[in-house]
């Protein structure tokens with residue numbers, strides 16, 4: 663758990679699942695082992711298990727409070743979901759909601775849920791199982807989904823035999839739409855003057871970056887435009903989960919440049935340790951100064 667302050671806004675990290683994840687080259691097919699070795703001093707142990715050659719990662723939500731709104735950015739895996747092909751995610755019984763309460767947020771307090779994109783590990787807590795039905799976990803929230811993103815996956819789900827997001831589209835997205843709580847957003851959605859939404863496609867067709875401003879300070883929530891901090895140092899390396907790896911690499915560089923230019927705090931969805939930091943130019947690419955947890 664970590665808390666950050668951006669102007670008058672507080673940002674808490676609430677973790678659903680963290681620990682050892684993918685084999686390095688499995689996540690990042692273009693990875694050059696020498697680059698990991700050259701950065702081992704800061705990658706180990708928070709971000710890389712060198713002995714097993716696997717990345718250490720986290721699946722977390724960011725809880726944003728500005729005095730008027732309580733905004734949950736991405737909703738991780740969820741409990742009780744049928745994910746038979748992903749043993750660690752299958753019928754989970756995690757303590758995410760207790761952790762949310764521990765930072766002072768009851769599910770009823772959440773005013774907005776923003777999903778940066780609609781992959782299985784970003785929508786799970788949108789719903790919970792009650793009396794055999796998937797119902798919204800945050801009954802008073804508006805759930806913001808990118809219009810392009812939703813349209814793409816809704817179309818995919820229509821294909822014969824489709825099971826979009828290992829079932830997540832049907833158990834964690836559609837019930838929100840059916841409950842009338844979904845709002846399909848574009849760049850010009852009038853959320854709040856201090857909050858911006860912008861599409862950075864590539865990881866998925868409509869991946870959103872959510873920007874916040876307060877008292878001259880800024881933060882950008884980038885979802886999975888980066889999965890691992892080594893991609894700050896090598897933004898050309900896209901993950902095996904990217905829908906269009908080339909486009910993803912170009913969006914990644916663009917978001918890193920934006921964070922440098924605006925001195926903005928970068929908050930991705932899967933970095934370990936404090937999970938966020940400030941970006942600086944470095945040897946033709948970038949480096950990260952970690953925010954304290």
Ligand SMILES: [Zn+2]
Nearest residue numbers: 781783886931
């Ligand atoms: Zn993800």
